[in-house]
Amino acid sequence: MQTNNPIGVFDSGVGGTSILKEIIHALPAENTIYLADIKNAPYGERTSEEILQLAIKNTARLIDYGSKLIVVACNTATTNAIDTLRNTYDIPFIGIEPAIKPAALASRTKSIGILATKGTLSSALFARTSSLYTSKLNVIEVIGRGLVELIEGGELKSDRLFELLASYLKPMIAQNIDHLVLGCSHYPYLIPIIEEILPKNVTIIDSGQAVALQTKRILDKNNLLNQIQVEGEHKLYSNASIEVLTKLTSETIKNKKISYLDF
Known part of the structure; x- marks a missing residue:
């Protein structure tokens, strides 16, 4: 695993960008990939099995994109799927649950x-x-x-x-x-x-800053911190309209190298 590989982040829509913002602030040299599973939002009203299958699908995609660590930036997905994800995939996972x-x-x-x-x-x-x-x-x-x-x-x-x-x-x-x-x-x-x-x-x-600090600790522990000390690049993917995603991140993640893509 290359240390300049991205941190993968997923959520059931745009909400996880509140976590992404904190990660970018805490780890400015890291590259990130964000999946906004807008098409299947909200996860909160779905069954546990549906949530688990969506979490697995998002994880597989982020691994295909080369993620070195995955942040499950969704309380519902964390509480219903994080144990299975950790037991299934050989990369570190950071979850988010109510503080x-x-x-x-x-x-x-x-x-x-x-x-x-x-x-x-x-x-x-x-x-x-x-x-x-x-x-x-x-x-x-x-x-x-x-x-x-x-x-x-x-x-x-x-x-x-x-x-x-x-x-x-x-x-x-x-x-x-x-x-x-x-x-x-x-x-x-x-x-x-x-x-x-x-x-x-x-x-x-809320858990944003705590998740960002834990992400930093786990990267350091696994010798995965990016050794290339330049400003990171951030790819934000959406499987539906990117209008709200663009609006939220343009207001909260300013002056960064951001690209918006479909998946």
Whole structure:
């Protein structure tokens, strides 16, 4: 494996670009390939078997593209498929799951909210993680139905999105949460609106920076860090319209060598 081979990243659409942005920031010399499986989004309402097959399909494609490490930038795919992927393929995988631990440890009110997809909240991995850290907490789990579809449709500032988010967050506010865990890689794009709705004392936690730092650690551990110290190149693939993908990344991943392609 060549050290200048790309880091592969996939998600059920555009949401994983919130993770990609952090990886590019933490590892500016690394090349990346991103697969936006927009055609099959959202994964959160699919069965575990469907999610697993989609994850395998995306992984195989990223390996064909020469990926040296794969980041599963999707909470639902991680919680339903990461164990199988690690047992099947001989390259490192980085997963993303709701950051329950830091929220649980930092909570003063002993009440935290988790906004995630149905696929994540119903998974065995989520249940195991939650049971480790939340036994003495009040945990309000809410399925964010419809949010991924609105983000994929480019509705980041619509009244419909605001009202839907408010309906999910108000029950959490009523139970005095002081931390909100975002359990979907799409949701960081909603933080400006979430901040309008939540009280100022509520801390919002997503996994982007932690995933980027873990990616760096695993590359270093496996002697896979790119030794060519020039700015990395980034190929973003979509199997549907690239309009939203282009818009989001042009605003968040600026002044980088980016190309947009179909797959």
